[in-house]
Amino acid sequence: MIYILLPAYNEEKSLHNLMPKIKETMAGCGEPYLVIACNDGSDDKTQQYLEQYASQMPLDIIQHKINRGLGETSRDLFERAAELCGEADVIVRLDCDDTHEPDFIPTLVNKVREGFDVVIASRFEPGGGQEGVSSYRAFVSRCANLFMKIFFPIKGLKEYSCGFRAYRAETIKEAVKFYGNSFIQLKGLGFTCTLEKLVKLKLMRAKFAEVPFLLRYDQKVTDSKMVGSVTTLGYMVMTVLYYWPWGGWRNTYGKYSKS
Numbered sequence: 129m130i131y132i133l134l135p136a137y138n139e140e141k142s143l144h145n146l147m148p149k150i151k152e153t154m155a156g157c158g159e160p161y162l163v164i165a166c167n168d169g170s171d172d173k174t175q176q177y178l179e180q181y182a183s184q185m186p187l188d189i190i191q192h193k194i195n196r197g198l199g200e201t202s203r204d205l206f207e208r209a210a211e212l213c214g215e216a217d218v219i220v221r222l223d224c225d226d227t228h229e230p231d232f233i234p235t236l237v238n239k240v241r242e243g244f245d246v247v248i249a250s251r252f253e254p255g256g257g258q259e260g261v262s263s264y265r266a267f268v269s270r271c272a273n274l275f276m277k278i279f280f281p282i283k284g285l286k287e288y289s290c291g292f293r294a295y296r297a298e299t300i301k302e303a304v305k306f307y308g309n310s311f312i313q314l315k316g317l318g319f320t321c322t323l324e325k326l327v328k329l330k331l332m333r334a335k336f337a338e339v340p341f342l343l344r345y346d347q348k349v350t351d352s353k354m355v356g357s358v359t360t361l362g363y364m365v366m367t368v369l370y371y372w373p374w375g376g377w378r379n380t381y382g383k384y385s386k387s
């Protein structure tokens with residue numbers, strides 16, 4: 129079974145493009161699936177549209193009455209998936225803004241089934257790329273990825289900031305059990321949670337891989353919700369928490385051994 133996680137905040141304009149593509153791709157997969165979407169206190173019609181799609185495809189909706197941010201939304205989505213899934217299942221998380229094409233899902237899932245725990249859709253693998261990204265944003269994204277590569281190196285990884293990934297369900301179940309409420313700890317710090325998941329899974333010695341991916345930013349009809357200053361602060365806070373010599377993540381969680 130494949131679980132597809134969608135964090136959604138004011139995505140009414142993108143859902144009509146994205147949901148039919150998910151339905152079509154998954155019909156071609158021939159494997160049962162469940163979409164779990166979290167409407168994070170949107171003040172547009174995201175909730176109504178999700179409810180409409182729930183009658184047309186397997187879709188569970190988590191609703192936050194107020195906007196809690198991507199960290200708390202990711203926590204709720206991953207915890208729900210960890211509760212529902214079996215160990216042989218695969219969990220895929222993608223943006224709701226129609227820049228992550230669902231037809232990459234089968235490739236990501238197959239790579240997990242080859243024996244990897246985390247597979248990342250990567251703009252930086254040969255054959256990958258990005259369309260419609262301004263040169264300023266591309267530059268900021270390059271710098272952020274370079275920062276992450278220096279402080280949190282993971283063998284074979286070039287893409288740290290793209291949230292389109294597939295995870296072995298067993299790995300996520302184990303991570304939620306091991307870290308508890310601290311699996312996604314940096315909740316008020318914007319998009320930092322996307323990197324935090326990688327770091328927390330690296331500490332559990334997960335096996336990572338990338339597949340080439342084309343980011344379709346040219347299809348984005350909703351505003352970006354990334355707040356650069358908050359996310360940059362988040363990366364810095366995480367670096368301190370990771371390397372802190374007394375009780376930092378590296379020392380504390382680096383002792384992980386599979387239960």
Ligand SMILES: Nc1nc2c(ncn2[C@@H]2O[C@H](COP(=O)(O)OP(=O)(O)O)[C@@H](O)[C@H]2O)c(=O)[nH]1
Pocket residue numbers: 134135136137138139166167168195196197198201222223224225227351352353354
């Ligand atoms: N739940 C929730 N999701 C958010 C929030 N901010 C952004 N998102 C979602 O996270 C994903 C990434 O945001 P997006 O605007 O696409 O960022 P960008 O692609 O980096 O410009 C999208 O699916 C958004 O709907 C938030 O405050 N809460």
Ligand SMILES: [Mg+2]
Pocket residue numbers: 223224225227
């Ligand atoms: Mg996006």
